[in-house]
Amino acid sequence: MFNNYKSLLQGFFYKVLSQNNPDFAKFIHDEGYKLEGEKTFKHTVISDLFYERKMGFRGKSDFEIKEGDTAYLHISFSVNEIGENFIKGLFQSKEDRLGKMFFMIENIQSISQPVFQKTMQYELLSPVFLKRGRQEIVDGKKNDFIHPCSRNRKFQKNFYEEYEYYLIENIKSKIKSLVLHDKIENTEGFLENEINFQLNKYYGSRNERAKFMEKESTIITHYYDFTVTAPIEVHEVLYKSGLGMLNTLGLGMVEVKNI
Numbered sequence: 001m002f003n004n005y006k007s008l009l010q011g012f013f014y015k016v017l018s019q020n021n022p023d024f025a026k027f028i029h030d031e032g033y034k035l036e037g038e039k040t041f042k043h044t045v046i047s048d049l050f051y052e053r054k055m056g057f058r059g060k061s062d063f064e065i066k067e068g069d070t071a072y073l074h075i076s077f078s079v080n081e082i083g084e085n086f087i088k089g090l091f092q093s094k095e096d097r098l099g100k101m102f103f104m105i106e107n108i109q110s111i112s113q114p115v116f117q118k119t120m121q122y123e124l125l126s127p128v129f130l131k132r133g134r135q136e137i138v139d140g141k142k143n144d145f146i147h148p149c150s151r152n153r154k155f156q157k158n159f160y161e162e163y164e165y166y167l168i169e170n171i172k173s174k175i176k177s178l179v180l181h182d183k184i185e186n187t188e189g190f191l192e193n194e195i196n197f198q199l200n201k202y203y204g205s206r207n208e209r210a211k212f213m214e215k216e217s218t219i220i221t222h223y224y225d226f227t228v229t230a231p232i233e234v235h236e237v238l239y240k241s242g243l244g245m246l247n248t249l250g251l252g253m254v255e256v257k258n259i
Contacts, residue, residue, distance in 0.1 A: 005049065005098065005099070006208055006209075006210070006249050006250040006251070007209065007210065007249065008098040008099050009046055009049070009073070009098070009249075009250045010046070010248050010249045010250065012096065012098060013044070013046060013075070013086070013248055014028070014029050014248075015096070016086055016089035016090055016096075017082070017085055017086050017089055018089070019089040019092050020085045020086075020088040020089035020092060021085045021088075021089075024081070024085055025085070028042055028044075028082065033079070033177045033178070033180075033181045033183070034177070035173055035176055035177045035180060039173055039177070040177075041173070041174050041177045041241070042082075042247065042248045043077060043078035043079045043082065043174065043177070043178065043183070043240070043241045044075065044076070044077050044078075044079075044082055044086075044241070044242075044247060044248050045075070045076050045126075045240070045241060045242025045247035045248070045251075045252055045253045046073060046074070046075050046126065046247070046248060046249070046250040046251075046253060047073045047074040047075070047125035047126045047250065047253040048073070048125060048126045048127075048250065048253075049071050049072075049073050050071060050072055050073065070106070073250075074111070074125055074253060074255075076239065076240050076241075076242070076253065077240060078174075078178060078183065078184075078237055078240040078241040079178075079183050087108065090105060090108055091108075113236075113239065114239070114256045116232045116235040116236060116239075117232075117235075118229060118230070118231070118232070119227060119228070119229045120227070120228055120235055120256060121200065121225065121226070121227045121256070121257040122225065122226055122227070122228065122238075122254040122255065122256060122257055123225045123254070123255055123257045124223050124224065124225070124243075124252070124253065124254060124255075125253040125254065125255050126250050126251050126252060126253045127205075127206055127208075127221035127222055127223045127251055127252075128148075128221060128222050128223075128224075128243050128244040128251060128252045129208070129210075129219050129220070129221045129222075129244050129245050129246050129249075129251050129252070130145075130146050130148075130163065130166050130167065130170065130244045130245060131144045131145055131146065131166075131219075131245065132144040132145075132146060132162075132166070145219070145220050146160070146162060146163050146166060147160065147163070147205075147220075147222075148160065148163045148199065148202065148222050148224060149163070149199055149202050149224075156199070156201075156202045157199065158198070158199055159197055159198070159199045159226075164197045167197050167243065167244070168195050168197065170243070170244055170245065171195065171234060171237060171238055171243070172191055172195070174237055174241050175191060175233070175234065175237050176191070178237065178241075184233070184237070193230070193231050194229075194230070195228070195229070195230040195231075195234055196228070196229040196230065197226055197227070197228055198226060198227040198228075198229075199224060199225075199226055200224070200225040200226055200227055201224060201225045202222070202223075202224045203222075203223035203224055203225075204222070204223055205220050205221065205222050205223075206220075206221050206222075206223070207219070207220055207221075208220075208221055208249070208251070210246060210249055219246070221251055225257060238254060239254060239256075242254065
C-alpha cells in the first residue's frame with residue numbers, strides 16, 4: 001500500500017535524470033529555469049499512476065499494487081534537454097523502486113503531440129495545485145490556497161475569477177521563462193493575446209503531502225475538465241509543461257479530451 005505516492009514519483013524522476021547527467025539533474029532540482037525573484041520552473045510534468053487496464057488512481061492518495069500488476073504513467077517536457085537526459089537514464093535503469101516496492105521498466109513509448117487549435121478541451125491526468133502569490137487572512141487564518149469554483153454543485157459552471165487569473169499568470173510565467181532561457185521564441189508576441197479558461201466539469205479535490213517553500217505540508221489539489229482559448233503556442237506549453245504549480249510532483253498534467 002502506497003501513501004501519498006507523488007513524492008516517490010518525483011524522487012524517481014530526479015534519480016533517473018541523475019543517472020545519465022548528475023550535474024544537469026542538480027541544476028534542474030536546485031535551480032531550474034528562473035524567471036524573476038523566486039519564480040523557477042522545471043518544465044516537466046508527471047501524471048498520476050494508472051493500471052494497465054486504464055483505470056487511474058484519480059482521487060486516491062493511497063493505492064495497492066500487487067505482485068505481477070502493471071502500471072504506467074505519462075511524463076512530458078518543454079525542454080528537449082530534460083527529455084533526452086531522462087530517457088537515456090531510463091535505459092540505464094531497467095529495475096528500480098518506489099518506496100519499498102521494486103519494479104521493472106518494461107516499455108517506453110513516445111506519444112505524438114496533438115494538433116492544436118485556438119480553442120481546445122482538456123482533461124487532467126493529474127490534479128492541479130495553485131496558490132496565491134501572497135498570503136491572505138481568511139476567517140482569521142492565513143490562507144493562500146485557492147478553490148477553483150463554487151462548492152455548490154448547482155453553481156459549478158465557471159472558474160472563480162481569482163482562480164482563472166492565477167491559471168493565466170502561471171502559464172504566462174512558464175512561457176516567459178522558456179523565452180528568457182531561449183527555449184522558445186516569442187516571435188508573434190503571442191503573450192499579448194487574450195487567454196481564456198472555461199470550467200467544463202469539476203470532479204473534486206485531493207490532499208497531497210508535498211515539500212513546498214522548504215516546508216513539508218499538506219496541499220489541496222483539484223480535478224476538472226476545462227476549455228482553453230489561446231494562441232497555439234500557449235496550448236503547446238500547457239501540454240508539455242503542465243498546468244499550475246509543482247508539476248514534477250505529479251500535478252497538472254493535461255490531455256486533450258476526446259469529444
